[in-house]
Amino acid sequence: MKILLVDDEPLELLNLKKILNDFGERDVILVxxxxxxxDTLKNEQIDMIFLDIKMPGLSGLETLEIIRKDxxxxxxxxxxxxxxxxxxxxxxELGASSYLLKPFRKQDxxxxxxxxxxxxxxxxxxxxxxxxxxxxxxxxxxxxxPNSEVLRYFTFIPKVVVTIKCxxxxxxxxxxxxFSQIEGYLTPEPIGDVFLYITSKQNLxxxxxxxxxxxxxxxxxxxxxxxxxxxxxxxxxxxxxYMDTKDESIVNRSMQxxxxxxxxxxxxxxxxxxxxVSVSHLNRLLKKEKGKTFTEILLNVRINKAKExxxxxxxxxVVSDMVGFNSPAYFAVSFKKxxxxxxxxxxxxxx
Numbered sequence: 225m226k227i228l229l230v231d232d233e234p235l236e237l238l239n240l241k242k243i244l245n246d247f248g249e250r251d252v253i254l255v256x257x258x259x260x261x262x263d264t265l266k267n268e269q270i271d272m273i274f275l276d277i278k279m280p281g282l283s284g285l286e287t288l289e290i291i292r293k294d295x296x297x298x299x300x301x302x303x304x305x306x307x308x309x310x311x312x313x314x315x316x317e318l319g320a321s322s323y324l325l326k327p328f329r330k331q332d333x334x335x336x337x338x339x340x341x342x343x344x345x346x347x348x349x350x351x352x353x354x355x356x357x358x359x360x361x362x363x364x365x366x367x368x369x370p371n372s373e374v375l376r377y378f379t380f381i382p383k384v385v386v387t388i389k390c391x392x393x394x395x396x397x398x399x400x401x402x403f404s405q406i407e408g409y410l411t412p413e414p415i416g417d418v419f420l421y422i423t424s425k426q427n428l429x430x431x432x433x434x435x436x437x438x439x440x441x442x443x444x445x446x447x448x449x450x451x452x453x454x455x456x457x458x459x460x461x462x463x464x465x466y467m468d469t470k471d472e473s474i475v476n477r478s479m480q481x482x483x484x485x486x487x488x489x490x491x492x493x494x495x496x497x498x499x500x501v502s503v504s505h506l507n508r509l510l511k512k513e514k515g516k517t518f519t520e521i522l523l524n525v526r527i528n529k530a531k532e533x534x535x536x537x538x539x540x541x542v543v544s545d546m547v548g549f550n551s552p553a554y555f556a557v558s559f560k561k562x563x564x565x566x567x568x569x570x571x572x573x574x575x
Contacts, residue, residue: 225344226269226270227272227274232256233276272340273301284304288318297351301320304326363456363457378422383424383452384428384431385459385460387418403434408422409423435450439502440501444508449470450462474506486526487529490548540552543555
């Protein structure tokens with residue numbers, strides 16, 4: 225949660241910030257007038273505002289009026305030294321969630337903060353569901369929102385869609401924390417049978433880096449697809465297609481990596497890291513799609529490469545080393561097991 229404190233008395237600002245810090249709130253911004261408050265709201269994702277009613281330039285009520293027009297979802301408390309009912313009434317009419325009279329005790333401020341935090345939680349929950357409903361209409365419907373309206377609800381233009389299935393408990397909370405530094409939105413409920421994470425094109429690279437890290441860490445329980453298009457509907461469809469064909473793509477990329485690096489001391493872990501999946505997930509996919517283990521696949525590739533080299537009249541020992549075997553003897557045994565004849569016999573054209 226990011227909290228904005230607005231007061232023309234610097235000592236009062238520091239005092240309120242200390243109370244919030246002691247209470248565990250670290251993301252607190254201090255400004256001394258209404259104009260700076262408006263500038264801050266334009267540049268920061270503020271969740272809660274404590275606004276002094278009497279300040280030079282824009283008064284607290286004038287600032288509140290602008291906030292209600294441009295940022296209607298913000299939770300705002302008015303802090304005032306005036307007990308006049310008219311001030312309180314005007315603040316409530318403009319949408320203030322609380323009216324705190326100076327001087328107040330620390331406990332009064334904490335109670336007001338707790339009230340506002342509960343209200344913020346409720347608003348955030350409703351807002352998340354509203355955003356999901358808006359997304360569903362954009363994805364499934366024929367409607368179109370101008371960018372100005374989209375920015376009002378998401379603060380970015382969504383072009384990237386990541387579709388997610390995950391079997392782990394509490395994965396959503398961890399996901400949101402993991403992506404907290406990126407402007408994005410995770411649906412609170414599935415759309416169809418997948419959760420959606422949306423973000424802007426500018427965040428595509430960092431988003432995919434984090435998604436791949438999650439896939440490696442979470443393994444088979446985390447399945448995703450992604451799409452990028454100027455139309456959110458197309459991004460969503462592409463993400464679903466990617467998810468459906470992802471296993472095939474992983475296997476193809478794995479086979480290509482093995483074909484390129486067969487002569488090295490290659491392990492299943494090496495291949496899994498190259499294609500950005502867990503070892504267990506890759507092992508399962510290779511057995512499912514190829515009907516063989518990684519060891520069998522690697523051995524088959526090496527023997528086929530060895531056949532090509534033997535036909536070119538390379539020495540058996542040299543071929544053994546060129547295709548990645550530790551010893552000529554093991555190469556000879558493996559070759560005969562696959563072909564039914566020894567490397568020397570194959571070289572002479574027998575069989």
